[in-house]
Amino acid sequence: MLFNSLQFAVFLPVVFLLYWFVANRNLLVQNLLLLVASYFFYACWDYRFLFLLVFSTFLDYFTGIKIHEAENKSRKKFWLWLSISVNLGFLGFFKYYNFFVASFAEALAHAGVQVNVWSLNVILPVGISFYTFHGLSYVIDIYYDRIKPEKNFIDYSVFVSFFPLLVAGPIERATHLLPQIRKERTFDYGTAVDGLRQILWGLFKKIVIADNCAEYANLIFNNPDHYSGSTKVVGAIFFAFQIYCDFSGYSDIALGTARLFGIDLLRNFAFPYFSRDIAEFWRRWHISLSSWFRDYVYIPLGGSRGGKLMRIRNTFIIFILSGFWHGANWTFIVWGTLHACYFLPLLLTDRNRANLEIVANGRLLPTLREAWQMAVTFGLTVLAWIFFRAEDVRHALSFIQGIVSRSLFTIPQVKPINIILLTIGFLIVEWLGRDRRYAIEKLFTGSPRFFRWSFYYSLVLATYFFSGKEQQFIYFQF
8 A cells, every 4th residue: 555545545534533433542443443544554565574564563663572571691692682583584584685695605606616596586574674673672662671571462563564764764763752641642633744744745755756766776877888977977967866855755655644543753855855965865864774773883883983993884884784784786896885885984083973963054046065065976976876776786877977078068868847846946945944854844933824834735736647657665565
């Protein structure tokens, strides 16, 4: 069930009405409704993998209690590593089995040894990377006495499987979401309106910007030999906006939907393409994942407290893991390694926290220095996105080689003027709202109602005009 589908447009109002008008003021019934709705939502993808979600939920619920009740550290470690091993075992099998088998066979072939390997037609359960990380953070937090285990199985199950975040995040923390699930929730009109506004903006980003950019990006990436270097640059830029608007659009819809039920989810994007360096980019891009790796991998490894060699090692570990988390392909590992190389000079010169505030804070326009910094950072991310989008490393290198040619200085063969104009308009709106949780949160506040509603209706009309494709969100495959 896609967020941009007719099915979801029916599903959401039904659950909303039952939640506030039937289950209102009864916390147990509200949470039970959310759990049933979430399982139905997931079953619409593939009911066969619903058992895996339930099993993972029960495993972490049970091991969390056992960790808390253990009388000594060795028993705590046993239950912790049982949860980690089983969770990562499932994730590794479904997501990485064929990758490891094929890579092993290829390595042996290079050494002159030919082997026949068994590959499986494994279907990747949607959302497994996200709900696995929910459970892992929960049991790790219990092990380190940051939280106490949740004894109510329904409440814990809602934390793991709450349908707005179930298939593509954000990756929630028990310390943030569980207290909201436990407490009584009452309807707030202003919060609900704000949620609808964020849903509208997320749908616009996905349907109008991402899906249209995808058409041209796919055309160019799938047929690179037919296009000039300048056209390949256009294709790479289109993919950069496709993946940003696709994923941040999903996150906006997820956060807006959660607000309809009186729940605030973690923010996942903070206008990353306005970053002035790669460190700032990673504080603003897929925030829930980058902060997860920071808290549960980077800091336990020693963080930045050790010497230069340790800091370099830890930086490469988390970026390579981040790349590998995205999928079973060497392209993602190269993508993560590239970002580690981008990040390293900032870390070693202690400039990785130089840009903590939003760019041009309190000003309409950036300085020339800020504009140059944003352009360079965007250029570096676009280069890395080529590996992320390519079918394999050879495809990416061939694509880049095609860019670095005389044809780079020719006029691009693809000229989608309407999409370019829409994207420029989108960037202007994002720039004006860069100090908010999402771009249109306070846009036209204080202006006459006519201007505000005219803008909203233009978003609705544009979304309706470009709807009908129902393209899957990119991050569902991760």
